[in-house]
Amino acid sequence: xxxxxxxxxxxxxxxxxxxxxxxxxxxxxxxxxxxxxxxxxxxxxxxxxxxxxxxxxxxxxxxxxxxxxxxxxxxxxxxxxxxxxxxxxxxxxx
Numbered sequence: 001x002x003x004x005x006x007x008x009x010x011x012x013x014x015x016x017x018x019x020x021x022x023x024x025x026x027x028x029x030x031x032x033x034x035x036x037x038x039x040x041x042x043x044x045x046x047x048x049x050x051x052x053x054x055x056x057x058x059x060x061x062x063x064x065x066x067x068x069x070x071x072x073x074x075x076x077x078x079x080x081x082x083x084x085x086x087x088x089x090x091x092x093x094x
Contacts, residue, residue, distance in 0.1 A: 003059035005066065006050040007074055010042040015074050017066045019059045023050060049078045 004023050008016040008030055016038060020026035029035035030044030053059040066074065069088075076084035 001055075003053045003056045004050045005053065005059050005062045006047050007066065007078060008039070008044040009046055009048045010039060011045055012042045014042060015048070015071060016042075016044065017063055017074070019056070019063045021056075023047060049074075 001021055003019055003021050005017065005019050006023060006026070008018065008027070010016055010030075016030070016036075018026070018036070026035060027044060027047055030039040033040040033043060035044060051059075051062060053062065066077070069077075073085060073088040076082075076088060
């Protein structure tokens with residue numbers, strides 16, 4: 001069963017990262033306040049980005065990686081801007 005890592009744009013313009021095995025269902029849950037604690041207060045508007053994985057384990061690893069990223073780096077991922085991704089990776093806070 002495939003799993004997906006997704007980046008959701010919320011109503012307040014923040015970006016939420018999660019995993020699911022059904023993108024359509026999960027978006028509806030986020031939009032109706034049933035998708036998680038954060039999105040119950042900041043409903044999801046649309047999925048801006050997703051990646052597909054063969055299993056939950058690999059998807060969870062990628063989700064954890066993306067969750068550590070800055071907003072700038074997540075936007076670069078969404079826009080597929082490899083130049084900004086490289087620069088943002090070098091500018092990590094220590």
